[in-house]
Amino acid sequence: MAKKDLSTKNDKTIYPEDKDWVNYTTNLNDGWADDVPLMYDEDKWSPDNKELTVVDLDDTRNMSLLDIDRAISNKDTPEKKVKKSDSPASSKTKSKDKSSSKKREDDAEALSREERRKERRKAYIEANPSKQVKPFRLFIIVWAGLLLITMAILLGFFLDYLSDYQSVYEDTRPYHTMCSITQAFNNDDYDLIYNYITAKPELTEFETKDNIENYMRTVVADADVCYEEIQPFNEEFPRYYISGNGYILGQVELRKDPNKFAKYKFPVWYVSNFEFYTEAQHSAIIEVPDNYSVSINGVALSDEYVTKKNIPLEAQDYYKDYATLPTMKRFKVENLYERPEITAYDSQGSEVEVTFNESTGVYEAPLCTYLEDADDAKEFAIKLISDYTNYISGDVSDNALDNYFIPESDMLYLINSGTYRRFFNSHSKAEINNEKVTDFVVYNKDAVFVRVYLEQTLYFTASETGVNEVDLGVYLIRTDKGWKACTIQY
Numbered sequence: 286m287a288k289k290d291l292s293t294k295n296d297k298t299i300y301p302e303d304k305d306w307v308n309y310t311t312n313l314n315d316g317w318a319d320d321v322p323l324m325y326d327e328d329k330w331s332p333d334n335k336e337l338t339v340v341d342l343d344d345t346r347n348m349s350l351l352d353i354d355r356a357i358s359n360k361d362t363p364e365k366k367v368k369k370s371d372s373p374a375s376s377k378t379k380s381k382d383k384s385s386s387k388k389r390e391d392d393a394e395a396l397s398r399e400e401r402r403k404e405r406r407k408a409y410i411e412a413n414p415s416k417q418v419k420p421f422r423l424f425i426i427v428w429a430g431l432l433l434i435t436m437a438i439l440l441g442f443f444l445d446y447l448s449d450y451q452s453v454y455e456d457t458r459p460y461h462t463m464c465s466i467t468q469a470f471n472n473d474d475y476d477l478i479y480n481y482i483t484a485k486p487e488l489t490e491f492e493t494k495d496n497i498e499n500y501m502r503t504v505v506a507d508a509d510v511c512y513e514e515i516q517p518f519n520e521e522f523p524r525y526y527i528s529g530n531g532y533i534l535g536q537v538e539l540r541k542d543p544n545k546f547a548k549y550k551f552p553v554w555y556v557s558n559f560e561f562y563t564e565a566q567h568s569a570i571i572e573v574p575d576n577y578s579v580s581i582n583g584v585a586l587s588d589e590y591v592t593k594k595n596i597p598l599e600a601q602d603y604y605k606d607y608a609t610l611p612t613m614k615r616f617k618v619e620n621l622y623e624r625p626e627i628t629a630y631d632s633q634g635s636e637v638e639v640t641f642n643e644s645t646g647v648y649e650a651p652l653c654t655y656l657e658d659a660d661d662a663k664e665f666a667i668k669l670i671s672d673y674t675n676y677i678s679g680d681v682s683d684n685a686l687d688n689y690f691i692p693e694s695d696m697l698y699l700i701n702s703g704t705y706r707r708f709f710n711s712h713s714k715a716e717i718n719n720e721k722v723t724d725f726v727v728y729n730k731d732a733v734f735v736r737v738y739l740e741q742t743l744y745f746t747a748s749e750t751g752v753n754e755v756d757l758g759v760y761l762i763r764t765d766k767g768w769k770a771c772t773i774q775y
Contacts, residue, residue, distance in 0.1 A: 450549055457551040459523045459539045463512045466537065466559075467527070470510035475501055484560040489620055491581045500622040501561060505529055512537070527561070535561040567621035571639070572596070573650040574611045576632040581618055581625045592617045600726075600734060603760045603772045607691060608732040611652060653727035663722045665768045666735035666759050671717045673773065674741050674755050676700070680715040689770050691762065696772040712743040712751075724758065731763040 455461075469477045475498035479485075486497055508529030515524040515536070527535040537559045541552040571579055571586075575594065579586045596613040604610060618625065629637040629650035637650045656662065669689045675681045683701070690697035717739055724736035736758040743751045758774040 453548045453551055457547045459554045462539055462554045463525050467510045467512055470505060481556055481559045482561055483558050486563045491584045492622060496622050565620040565622050567624050568619040569625050569648055571616040571627060571648040572613050573629050574652050575614050577650060578630045579616055580628045586616050590616045590618055600760060604732060607771050608762045610728045610732060656727045662733050662761055662768050663735055667720045667737050669759055669770055670737040670757050671739060675715055678715055691769045691771060694771055712745045714744050716742045718742060733761050735759055
């Protein structure tokens with residue numbers, strides 16, 4: 286059957302090259318028509334019911350290419366039909382003729398069917414471009430996904446970096462160094478503070494850093510120590526005041542360490558200058574006998590600190606030439622941060638108690654700490670002061686005091702001349718009560734000073750009395766006849 290000329294422009298009939306069917310037409314607008322008359326060669330393959338295989342494109346718009354191929358393959362699977370022959374003889378003849386060519390036709394048919402499938406797939410893809418997954422588009426999708434994952438990972442690293450960068454930056458700010466200093470004050474860690482101080486306070490040989498730490502502890506007391514910037518403030522060379530309770534306690538200067546760096550090359554700050562404002566307010570003036578030695582805080586005082594030697598005692602004026610008292614020497618130590626602990630030693634090396642005289646501001650050591658017959662001297666002084674009191678009130682004889690004084694005593698001369706006698710109202714008797722020694726000074730084994738307190742009661746009538754309080758001192762000297770008085774001190 287001959288084909289029509291395909292060059293005819295107005296012909297609506299489509300003549301596929303496949304020779305399995307011929308003489309069919311189609312409406313180019315509606316697709317394959319259901320009522321297309323088809324004619325097939327008798328010896329060729331034909332679809333079931335003599336109808337064309339139809340694939341509805343509308344039904345395949347949401348199908349994948351694999352599903353479409355499967356649908357087409359299922360419909361394209363031919364069912365072999367055996368054509369009835371007119372007679373058994375002719376069928377056998379034809380089967381022999383066709384046996385050799387059948388295989389070739391099957392191979393050609395399979396090849397033709399594969400080509401038709403490819404063309405139909407191509408037509409479907411061209412009709413549905415949105416359903417096509419092109420390799421480049423797939424590459425873009427995969428590439429974009431990998432890029433997003435990579436960016437997310439890098440963003441996480443970057444955020445961690447920023448967080449760590451900010452943390453290191455904050456930790457290397459100079460105010461952190463200042464916080465550590467003020468915190469040491471508030472934690473009472475003055476050993477660390479002393480190590481921070483670059484301009485160490487000048488110390489004498491009698492004090493150590495422990496005294497400085499105690500001094501700082503006393504100055505700060507319970508203050509809440511803080512710092513403040515010194516204006517104008519320079520970020521490159523920061524300076525700060527250390528203050529507490531409204532008072533400036535010191536000054537700190539920070540510098541960048543040229544040899545050390547923190548992470549990310551941030552600077553490391555160190556204390557280039559720390560001055561704690563100190564003032565050594567304590568001093569000590571010490572008077573001891575010339576034959577004594579003295580130590581301050583356990584350190585012996587050398588003659589370097591002696592300001593005066595051979596200082597005569599005030600009592601020497603009362604003894605005059607009757608006794609020679611030891612002379613004194615005076616030490617002076619300044620620039621002490623704490624009140625000193627002073628110890629004196631007598632000529633025998635025995636420790637002597639040192640007392641502070643509030644009225645004179647002088648540390649004093651007793652001249653002697655031991656006297657074998659000290660009780661005899663005290664008893665003699667009490668008896669003398671008692672009789673002297675009764676002498677003044679006229680209750681003893683005029684010569685009652687003669688045996689108490691040395692013969693050369695000026696005091697005895699004045700007593701015998703009546704200079705010290707006083708006149709009291711007439712009274713029947715006098716009593717001495719509450720006698721006691723209030724001071725006892727040993728200048729040497731032959732000279733002592735005794736101060737005595739007592740009360741004298743005078744009886745004017747049976748019901749009327751008067752009490753005199755007496756507080757007198759007497760300078761005694763040892764003689765061949767025992768203790769004798771040189772003079773009495775009011």
